[in-house]
Amino acid sequence: MIELIEVTKIYRGQQVPAVDRLSMKIEKGETCIFVGPSGCGKSTTLRMINRMIEPTSGTVLIDGQDVRQSDPDRLRMGIGYVIQQIGLLPHRTVAENIAIVPRLYGWPKEKISQRVDELLALVGLDPATTRHKYPAQLSGGQMQRVGVARAMAVDPPVMLMDEPFGAVDPVVRNYLQDEFLRLQREMKKTICFVTHDINEAIKMGDKIAIFNQGRLVQYGTPYEILTRPANDFVRDFIGYDRAVKLLSLFPVEKLVQRRAVTVTRPEWARAGEKVADQRAAGCFMLDEAGRPAAFAPAGALAGTDWERQLEQGREALVQATTLLRDALSLMLELGRDCLGVLDGEQPAGVITLEEIRQYTCRKEGGL
Numbered sequence: 001m002i003e004l005i006e007v008t009k010i011y012r013g014q015q016v017p018a019v020d021r022l023s024m025k026i027e028k029g030e031t032c033i034f035v036g037p038s039g040c041g042k043s044t045t046l047r048m049i050n051r052m053i054e055p056t057s058g059t060v061l062i063d064g065q066d067v068r069q070s071d072p073d074r075l076r077m078g079i080g081y082v083i084q085q086i087g088l089l090p091h092r093t094v095a096e097n098i099a100i101v102p103r104l105y106g107w108p109k110e111k112i113s114q115r116v117d118e119l120l121a122l123v124g125l126d127p128a129t130t131r132h133k134y135p136a137q138l139s140g141g142q143m144q145r146v147g148v149a150r151a152m153a154v155d156p157p158v159m160l161m162d163e164p165f166g167a168v169d170p171v172v173r174n175y176l177q178d179e180f181l182r183l184q185r186e187m188k189k190t191i192c193f194v195t196h197d198i199n200e201a202i203k204m205g206d207k208i209a210i211f212n213q214g215r216l217v218q219y220g221t222p223y224e225i226l227t228r229p230a231n232d233f234v235r236d237f238i239g240y241d242r243a244v245k246l247l248s249l250f251p252v253e254k255l256v257q258r259r260a261v262t263v264t265r266p267e268w269a270r271a272g273e274k275v276a277d278q279r280a281a282g283c284f285m286l287d288e289a290g291r292p293a294a295f296a297p298a299g300a301l302a303g304t305d306w307e308r309q310l311e312q313g314r315e316a317l318v319q320a321t322t323l324l325r326d327a328l329s330l331m332l333e334l335g336r337d338c339l340g341v342l343d344g345e346q347p348a349g350v351i352t353l354e355e356i357r358q359y360t361c362r363k364e365g366g367l
Contacts, residue, residue: 001028001190002049002158007058009044018044020214022058026207031184031191033201036211036237042194046160049192050079062158077101080151080159088135088143094120095131098150105154119149124179141172148180152187161193177203198238202226202248210234222249243360244325252327252341253320253348255355260347262286265306272301281338281350285310292317292347295340316340320348328356
């Protein structure tokens, strides 16, 4: 979908290229993350794709077409673009900001209005209460979501995102990342995404391109980057916790193997016996409707009452889709060595700290 062939950018008055003979290919529907230290060429590369910056030499192709053969304004109208500062026009409402490109395309008012409402709902904002507000009336996270909606207004096949979540606090940033991953599973856009945060790159990317001093140092999947760093620069940039970062690539269901044991309140007195008979790591405590309400580890069953264990075990449940990294973090936070795993509202099994440790050790053999 996007291909860069020997692309070089040398700014006037400089001898060292900002981007040096860059060649890479981004497949249709992929999210490719550009990551590296400040001044490494990642944002320059992004802006050469939509001709906000013209390359000194080389070729940029989108869907096989040389971007230099397209009118720059028309090219940019067909590419979604999201930046850290968001760039919403302060004197226009949310709806008017989202409608900018559809209006340039000459869409009828009814179609534009319908599209605005669709996009606001898609990014998790209520159209009825949001469309008439001005940017100053929104939170930083809401403005960022409006920026994403505006970039998707005419359903562009390509989206360029330059530090889109860098200006919000960590809690909002994590929420926006999760929301964007959800949207991308539905949209299947071809996305180039600039960040300086390797953890964000690992979480968000199908592919990661690591830049240093204008050159592409390594290009591959997050797993390839983590397990086979190309050189010391990549190794140092990733950090010494590569094994832990690797846990962010896999869901809990990968390690769920133990049988799920369920216990109702009338059965609580025999819970320890039931767990021992099935050699389980603990039990799911079911509410009156038969749904898992908490998880109690085997070692905590003797001599404790139902209410106490129910209160202590409410947070010790994760979904099968939860990342191993997050499950490990929850175990450490709760001071537990196992968690109950759910598939929706159904017990799926148990994951233990020891299983995560063994898995990490196996992966460390390739690090």
